[in-house]
Amino acid sequence: MRRYALVGVGAAAGFAAAFLLFPVAHGATDLSSYHQLDLFSDAFTKVREDYVRPVSDKELVSNAIEGMVSALDPHSSYMDPKDFADMKIQTTGQFGGVGIEVTMENGLIKVISPIDDTPAARAGLKSGDFIAGIDGVPVQNITLDDAISRMRGTPGSKVTLTILRQGAKKPFDVTLMRAIVQVDAVKYHREGDVGYIRLPTFNEKTDEGLERAVRDLKRQIGPGLKGYVLDLRNNPGGLLDEAVSVSDDMLNGGEIVSTKGRNPSDNSRFDAHSGDITDGKPIVVLINAGTASASEIVAGALKDDHRATVIGMTSFGKGSVQTIIPLSPGNGALRLTTARYYTPSGHSIQALGITPDIAVAQGDENLTGSRLEQESEANLPGHLPGEKQPAKAPKVIHAPAGKKYDDFQLTYALDYLHGKSLKSADAN
């Protein structure tokens, strides 16, 4: 005990000195920070001395910082000096993957959405599936980054995922061949006199792709063009700038989205410029539980401006902004939630998502019974709360029994643009 007592004094004196500077730096007025840092230093010392084998101080502290930041919400994390240095290589380089957007929940990896035309989508993985094992190794107790790096590998190599699906009796294995994941081009085609445009993600090429799609569809369909379907289902988001540009393409001005944080530097507002490349034609935006982040910004902006009718199921609710904040040189960086996104009407996307104007189920939603939950940000443990009560969801329209639809939501959207679906008008 003697030893501990002395260390305790040391640490206390140390943090007392630190504390003296805290108020200046942060305006902190309570003793809590001092006490909590002291507690950490005490525990660190005990592990350092008594753990069954010597552990590196570096490893202890990296894990502690990761634990601290990830306790704040599921999107905040720590990049140690090596991760931070690797970051730029990773964003530019190509690697093989399976094509899923994932998050961590209850110690398991949860699929937010499979990306179109990737091994995962072709193998039938769904939003809400849990990955319990990778190549036969359970994922419990490993970090999200670690799981992602295990799923990545040389294109052409194989990886086996053990999937838990709600409603499935047993976990099952899916073997995927890794491929270069082209995060992914805009697709479009005509559906009679309606232009259908699918945005699978938001990357550097998305806005350019959308503009080309609108131009080509106008030419193909000609003056009889009734309107557009903008399909954002299972679009997990991506670059904010692209979401802003895509919204701007279809708006004639006004606000698109704003961010608000604790610090003025985290507040910002993005506005549309005049000029609507779709000439004011009716637009339906399709969303579902796999519509997240940048996609929700587009859906929210077009909905609030009454520029589009949003059809489908309530979106994921990933409405928080992460900023990469470097620590002092050599200490790595925090990827920290610093603000929330707000739609033009002041609705926080975070945890609430975008509620469709007309709720239409596809029929394959990953739901079994009322007891099991639907996948969404609000179900992530420790999620950052939204600020308002969710808008009361409209009654959900289901495909009529007995009829088969390839894509009921799209069929509904096309009928809607043709003015056919009067029965839906009552349901709303």
Added chain:
Amino acid sequence: MQIEMALKRVGLTVLGAGLGFCAALAVLPYAYGASDGDLTSAYHELDRFGDAFAVARARYVEPPSDKTMVEGALAGMMDNLDPHSSYFDPRTFADMTVRTEGEYGGVGLVISAETGAVKVVAPMDDTPGSRAGIKAGDTITAIDGEPMLGKNLDQVQKKLRGPSGSHVTLTILREGVKDPFDVKLVRAAIQVEGVKFKREGDVGYIRVPAFNEQTNDGVVKAIRDLKAQIGPGIKGYVLDLRDDGGGVLDGAIGVAGDFLDGGEIVSTRGRKPSDTERYDAKAGDLANGLPVVVLINSGTASASEIVAGALQDHKRATIIGTTSFGKGSVQTIIPLDNGDEGALHMTTARYFTPSGRSIQATGIVPDIAVASGKDESDESVLFQETEAILPGHLPPDDNKPPVVSATPIQPDPGKKYDDFQLSYAVAFLDGKGKPSAIAARTGTAEDGN
């Protein structure tokens, strides 16, 4: 996402934290007696922590709680050490104290959660779980409406336990039943299953399902009664430690001692002298030197592995079955601030068998590898649950090669056994069972040790 390059804002904070740890550093050498290099590293790393703490505190979208952050840090630091180390927050620590002191109720289910789904391994006899008809293989999808998918064993147990007489509702998914259904149970005090025994011809069979304070008394009584039942013709004993997940160390020391006439049973070695200990057997072998077979399998863990390892090293028993789990580490609970700030539950030592083998991650390798003969292709067993498969497990020792088990002996394809391993053990003790009489592949089996 944005990347920020401005460091100015953080500057003051870093200075603050730096000074803080500098002052700490002045006292550290005296305390640790450690080298300068060591301390520079500790100082530098604590500084990095202070830096991250201050930045998160200043920039997070809403003012974070210092307590939440530090509890997260402690959990992150501990959880990554190995699968058995963790941080108990003050509430968990207080609950745990109550649980060991007061009477706590449960539902009497042995569960596993390694694969993310919470499965019933077995309902214990005469408990609320078995009376309500819960079956081995059932999946618990929710407890009191809270989904259990992906929860770890501790979290699930915490939900199942509560005062005797209180209610808990389990949502069960059962093979062959289409929809999940609810079962409401009243918690009761659970008596840990006791030692059972019976004669198998001339052989005394003793089943130890777990190690608690009463286990050794149970084994002593079993040996006495079996001697009386079978009489002087008794050929030997089978000590069945299969699926015995361990328990109280004293129980293991007692049971191993029953079959030994002195000598070391097990030792623990850690980095601090206080974590290094040795436990010896008392003189007097209650089984009078008669042959003993110990049955083990991959569910044999911890205290059970200590017994199997001690009897194997003293060549007092023949170990039959499949390689054990490999949980050979010792955890110590270290309260922080007298428990007001929770406690560290930390691995501080490894168990070593008398010959100096580490049980950790390696397990006890049987002298004769014999398969259970049951259909082990059950799809619900996705991962064979052993210590070595747990992510981040503590390695066996710092530099010893792993021992590899021989290919297990299988029952003859046409024959049916209730319990092939037990039949094999009894035949072995009867001496009828030259092992080759029962299965053809003895040659490989004898390479097993």
